[in-house]
Amino acid sequence: MDRIRIVGGRRLEGRIPISGAKNAALPLMIASLLTDRKLTLENLPRLADVNQLTRILGNHGVDYSIDGKRKGEGETSGQTVHLEARVIVDTTAPYELVSKMRASFWVLGPLLARMGEARVSLPGGCAIGTRPVDLLLMAMERLGAQIDIEAGYVVARAPKGLRGAEIDFSKVTVGGTHMALMAASLAHGTTVLHNAAREPEVTDLADCLTKMGARIKGAGSSTIEIEGVARLGGASHAVLPDRIETGTYAMAVAMTGGDVLLEGARADLLQAALDALVETGAEVASEKGGVRVRRNGGDIRPVDIVTEPFPGFPTDLQAQFMGLMTRAAGVSRIRETIFENRFMHVQELARLGAHIRLDGDTAIVEGVPVLKGAPVMATDLRASVSLVIAALAAEGETIVNRVYHLDRGFEHLEKKLGGCNAEIERLSNPG
Numbered sequence: 001m002d003r004i005r006i007v008g009g010r011r012l013e014g015r016i017p018i019s020g021a022k023n024a025a026l027p028l029m030i031a032s033l034l035t036d037r038k039l040t041l042e043n044l045p046r047l048a049d050v051n052q053l054t055r056i057l058g059n060h061g062v063d064y065s066i067d068g069k070r071k072g073e074g075e076t077s078g079q080t081v082h083l084e085a086r087v088i089v090d091t092t093a094p095y096e097l098v099s100k101m102r103a104s105f106w107v108l109g110p111l112l113a114r115m116g117e118a119r120v121s122l123p124g125g126c127a128i129g130t131r132p133v134d135l136l137l138m139a140m141e142r143l144g145a146q147i148d149i150e151a152g153y154v155v156a157r158a159p160k161g162l163r164g165a166e167i168d169f170s171k172v173t174v175g176g177t178h179m180a181l182m183a184a185s186l187a188h189g190t191t192v193l194h195n196a197a198r199e200p201e202v203t204d205l206a207d208c209l210t211k212m213g214a215r216i217k218g219a220g221s222s223t224i225e226i227e228g229v230a231r232l233g234g235a236s237h238a239v240l241p242d243r244i245e246t247g248t249y250a251m252a253v254a255m256t257g258g259d260v261l262l263e264g265a266r267a268d269l270l271q272a273a274l275d276a277l278v279e280t281g282a283e284v285a286s287e288k289g290g291v292r293v294r295r296n297g298g299d300i301r302p303v304d305i306v307t308e309p310f311p312g313f314p315t316d317l318q319a320q321f322m323g324l325m326t327r328a329a330g331v332s333r334i335r336e337t338i339f340e341n342r343f344m345h346v347q348e349l350a351r352l353g354a355h356i357r358l359d360g361d362t363a364i365v366e367g368v369p370v371l372k373g374a375p376v377m378a379t380d381l382r383a384s385v386s387l388v389i390a391a392l393a394a395e396g397e398t399i400v401n402r403v404y405h406l407d408r409g410f411e412h413l414e415k416k417l418g419g420c421n422a423e424i425e426r427l428s429n430p431g
Ligand code: UD1
Pocket: 022, 023, 024, 026, 102, 103, 129, 130, 131, 132, 133, 134, 135, 136, 137, 171, 172, 173, 174, 175, 176, 315, 316, 338, 339, 340
């Protein structure tokens, strides 16, 4: 299993290209199941989760091809892929595939809408809480599906097709909103989603579905109206930049000090997180080519945050922000309201010398002047990158084990940081 070795203490200087958003790429790829025409996605990141979803979609009958590199394109440029689901050959998504990635459960919506049936294994994914699917199933039931749970599988049937309905989410759910958007696009009649997720990735999916012929109003707000259509067609769509990757590298710069241009990043996608960074003492500026983050000397100021659905501070940046706060000049309180059990990085950060105490859904972080490198273990996708951030500022060597978690969501992490003066390398283990 690969490991990453980091020797801390260097300032980050230079440019980091920001990839297409993983959390937009996955639902966009799944949307290819809704049509027998070709869906072309540009700026798709090269990630383990994207590859895994390719396998899952292939199992349903989606043909997948990747454009070769064009002249002048580097390794970090996003790829262009074509997905074509001319015939759905199988409406079952098996346990062996779905258990590796929770988002693959979302195939249920489009398969049900197009084929009138789907059989999808209950999901696995990051171990960050119980993560139920009750709201996703409620949405499909509201659209007229009959849902049964059989031997670990959700079996959904709507032989006469789905019908538009009012769907009221009791809690904001990104996956529930994605799935309802896709399914309702092919339902008979009009659907209204109340308390819909407002995340930029939802808007990106709605934009792509609209290009495919869907009729959607209000994406990006908490009420979305979808007028179902009989068929959807092909489209070409560029995946929006990854706001979590942007925030992660922004926090890394705030941690080490330095000056980095995050190329292609959009500040409006993560304003709450950037505002928090500015409070810590970093400078953040939108420029033509992206977002520039700087910090020159001075203390890292402690800042309290609470994770919230968009436009609040994202839960997917909570661990990284905690990494930064371990070196702050004072005490900060970090409250996680989206997922219980999303504090697995706390024990690992402690191995680097961080002082963190947990009190229910809140972590109380007492900043320390020095972190010291140590062997640590990646536990989930976002938690593991918080260890990288801490290691970049720690004295001596840190080895991050189990980096397959990082590979699920960060494209060329060691190359991107290494290109900005960090001392970081991947140690490949043949075994
Ligand atoms: C997505 C993101 C993930 C992010 C999360 C919250 C992708 C691939 N993943 O995950 O990175 O951390 O949004 O921004 O885009 N819930 C229920 N019942 C349900 C569904 C959800 O109670 O049926 C709860 C969850 O347990 C959680 C909250 O709702 O407490 C939000 O979850 P949700 O927004 O659905 O997360 P995901 O879509 O799985």
